[in-house]
Every structure is written in structure tokens, then in C-alpha cells.
Amino acid sequence: MEKKSCMILALDVSDREEALKIAEDVSEFVDAVKVGYPLVLATGLGIIRELSEFAPIIADFKVADIPNTNRLICEQVFEAGADAVIVQGFTGRDSLDACIEVASEYGKDVFVVSEMSHPGGAEFLQPVGETIARMAAQAGAFGLVAPATRPERVKAIREIIGDKLTIISPGVGAQGGKASDVIAAGADWVIVGRSIYRADSPREAAREIAAEIEAGPNGE
Ligand code: XMP
Numbered sequence: 001m002e003k004k005s006c007m008i009l010a011l012d013v014s015d016r017e018e019a020l021k022i023a024e025d026v027s028e029f030v031d032a033v034k035v036g037y038p039l040v041l042a043t044g045l046g047i048i049r050e051l052s053e054f055a056p057i058i059a060d061f062k063v064a065d066i067p068n069t070n071r072l073i074c075e076q077v078f079e080a081g082a083d084a085v086i087v088q089g090f091t092g093r094d095s096l097d098a099c100i101e102v103a104s105e106y107g108k109d110v111f112v113v114s115e116m117s118h119p120g121g122a123e124f125l126q127p128v129g130e131t132i133a134r135m136a137a138q139a140g141a142f143g144l145v146a147p148a149t150r151p152e153r154v155k156a157i158r159e160i161i162g163d164k165l166t167i168i169s170p171g172v173g174a175q176g177g178k179a180s181d182v183i184a185a186g187a188d189w190v191i192v193g194r195s196i197y198r199a200d201s202p203r204e205a206a207r208e209i210a211a212e213i214e215a216g217p218n219g220e
Contacts, residue, residue, distance in 0.1 A: 001031055001032050001056050001083065001084070001109075001189075002031060003031060003188060003189070004031055005029050005030060005031055005210045005213065006031070006179075006183055006187075006188065006189050006190065006210075006213050007029060007030050007031060007179070007189060007190055007191075007192060007206070007209060007210055007213065008030060008031060008032045008033070008034050008058065008168060008189050008190070008191045008192070009022070009023070009026055009030040009032075009033045009034065009055075009191075009192060009193070009196055009197070009206070010034045010036070010060070010170065010191050010192060010193030010197075011023060011033050011034065011035055011039055011051070011193070011197060012036060012038045012039060012193050012194075012197065013038070013039060013197055014038055014039060014041075014042035014043070015042070015043075016042075016043040016047060016050075019039055019043065019047060019051065020050060020051065022196070022197050022202045023051050023054040023055065024054055025202055025203040026196060026202050026203055026206040027054040027055055028203075028206075029203070029206035029207055029209075029210040030055060030206060031055065031056070031189060032055050032056040032057065032058050032083070032084075032189070033051050033054065033055045033056075033057055033058070034057075034058040034059075034060050034086075034191055034193075035047065035048060035051065035057060035058070035059060035060065035082075036059075036060035036061065036062075037060075037061070040059075045076070045080045046080070048077075048080045048081045048082050049080060049081040052081050052082075052083070056083040056084070057081065057082045057083050057084075058082065058083065058084045058085070058086060058111065058168075059077045059080075059082035059084070059085045059086065060086045061073065061077065061085060061086065061087075062086055062087065062088050062113060063085060063086070063087040063088065063099060064087070064088035064090070064091050064095075065091065065095065066091075066095060067094045067095050067097065067098035068098070070087065070091075070095050070098040070099050070102075071098045071099075071101070071102050074087075074098070074099050074102035074103060074110075075102055078102065078103070078106040078108050082108065083108055083109065084103075084108055084109035084110065084111055084142065084143075085099065085103065085108070085109075085110055085111070086111045086112075086113060086145055087099045087110055087111070087112055087113070088112070088113050089112040089113055089114060089132035089133075089135060089136055090125065090128065090132065093135055093139060096110075096112060096135065096136065096139050096141065097139055100139055100140055100141060103142075109142035109143065110141045110142055110143075111141065111142060111143040111144065111145050111166075111168060112132065112133075112135075112136035112139075112141045112143070112144055112145065113125075113132075113144075113145045114129040114130075114132040114133045114136065114144045114145065114146055114157060115129035115132075115146060115147055115150075115153060115157075116145075116147060117147035117148060117149045117150075117169075117170050117171030117175055117177070118149075118171075118175065121147060122150075126153070129146075129153065129157065130156065130157065130160055133146075133157045133160050133161055133165075134160060134161070136161075136165060137160075137161045137164050137165055141165060142165065142166060143165050143166035143167060143168055143188070144157060144161065144165050144166075144167050144168070145167075145168055145169070145170065145191075146167050146168075146169050146187065147169065147170070147171050147177075148169040148170055148171035148172045148175070148177030148179075148182040148187070148190055148191070149171035149175050149176055149177045150171075151177070151181045151182050151184075151185035152185070154167060154169055154182055154185040154186050154187050155185040155186050157186075158185070158186030158187075159186075166188040166189070167186060167187045167188050167189075168187065168188065168189045168190075168191055169182045169187035169189065169190050169191060170190075170191035170192075170193070171191075172190045172191070172192045172195065172209070173192055173193075173194065173195025173196075173209070174193065174194035174195055174198075177190070178212075178217075179192070179209050179212055179213045180212050180213050180215065180216050180217045181217050183213055183216075184216065184217045190209075190213070192206075192209055195209065196209070
């Protein structure tokens with residue numbers, strides 16, 4: 001995944017034509033498209049290959065099962081054409097290892113959720129977020145998912161993992177995070193959904209956020 005705009009589109013729409021149109025319209029301003037259950041359940045797994053025409057695809061299935069099931073899920077995800085998969089870290093090292101093994105067989109990447117961006121993410125996951133981050137680094141994951149709603153947590157996790165892993169960070173816009181703050185805190189990419197796909201002009205919204213990132217937190 002090449003870093004240009006530092007932005008990933010979360011494409012949580014449920015209509016195939018709309019998804020393809022938005023992806024095409026904003027492709028100039030995003031480095032990847034994240035698809036998850038809303039779009040895939042509505043349109044089928046084939047949407048991954050269709051969208052991959054416009055950008056690398058991150059499959060956000062938050063894989064969270066026993067190692068054998070994780071392996072079977074990841075095989076389907078990569079056979080479908082995804083470039084990376086998001087998995088949960090709380091299921092433990094063996095479950096994560098199964099995902100990383102499959103990803104390396106396909107030459108693809110695994111992102112591990114260390115802590116989630118919504119208020120409830122602070123209840124159970126946050127206290128173990130740093131432990132999960134360390135485990136992900138030891139296991140050889142490609143990256144972590146850390147909350148744009150709490151830039152101070154992104155900073156803390158960056159300090160723990162150093163430059164070893166990339167950090168992608170959801171929670172910008174609709175959930176309250178500011179893109180340039182999160183990049184300044186140590187994220188490599190922000191993930192933006194509703195602020196783009198619900199805008200009157202998704203392309204214009206993506207352009208504005210990309211410009212905000214480029215200008216930095218002080219708008220210089
Ligand atoms: P919005 O519309 O809030 O969309 O910009 C955010 C996207 O990111 C997903 N999301 C997360 N994924 N860990 C994750 O792995 C998180 O903490 C997290 N928070 C939000 C969300 O499902 C949507 O696709």
C-alpha cells in the first residue's frame with residue numbers, strides 16, 4: 001500500500017453501483033478502500049475484486065475465531081482479491097498466527113485491532129490494547145488499528161511499537177477525530193467513512209480531508 005494521501009476510505013454503503021461510483025470518484029484522494037460486512041453482506045464477496053480496480057482493498061472482517069476458522073476465513077478473503085485483512089487481537093497469539101501464516105502464503109497483510117474507536121472501546125479493549133500491540137509486533141503483523149478518537153492512545157501505541165508496524169486509524173469526522181491530529185500522533189493512515197460517503201460530493205469531501213492532512217494540525 002503506497003502512502004500518498006494518508007487516507008483510507010471506509011466504504012460502508014450497501015448498494016453495488018453506489019459503492020463503485022464513490023470508489024472511482026474518490027480514488028485520487030485515497031490510498032486504499034476498506035470494505036466490511038455492510039457492503040459484502042449486501043452485495044457479495046465479488047465486490048472486493050470489482051473495487052480493487054480503483055485501489056488496494058482492506059477487508060475489515062475483524063476476524064475473531066479459533067485458529068482453524070481464522071485460517072479458513074483468511075483464505076476466502078485473499079482468494080477474493082483483498083490486499084489485507086483486519087483481525088482482532090484479543091483472541092490470542094495462536095489465532096493471530098493463523099491469520100499471519102495465511103497472509104504470508106498469499107503475500108498479503110494483516111492489521112490487528114488493538115483498541116476500538118467508539119466509547120465502548122475503552123471498556124474492555126483499552127486496558128489490554130498495549131499488550132495486544134506488543135503481541136502483534138512480536139507475531140509479525142503488518143499493522144495495527146488504533147483509535148483516531150483518542151490521538152493520545154495512538155501516540156502511546158506508536159511509542160510501544162516504534163516503527164515496526166504501520167498504524168491505520170478509524171474515527172475521523174463522524175466519530176469526532178481530526179485527521180491531521182491523528183497523523184501527527186503517529187498514525188500512518190486515517191480511515192474515513194461517513195464524512196465521505198454521506199457527503200453531497202464524496203470527491204469534494206475526500207479532497208478537503210486530504211488537504212487538511214497535508215496542511216497538518218496547525219494548518220500550515
Ligand atoms: P466512520 O463512518 O465512523 O467509519 O468514519 C469508520 C469505519 O471504521 C470502522 N471502525 C473500526 N474498525 N477498529 C476497527 O478495526 C476500530 O476501532 C474501528 N472503529 C471504526 C467502522 O466499522 C467503519 O467501517
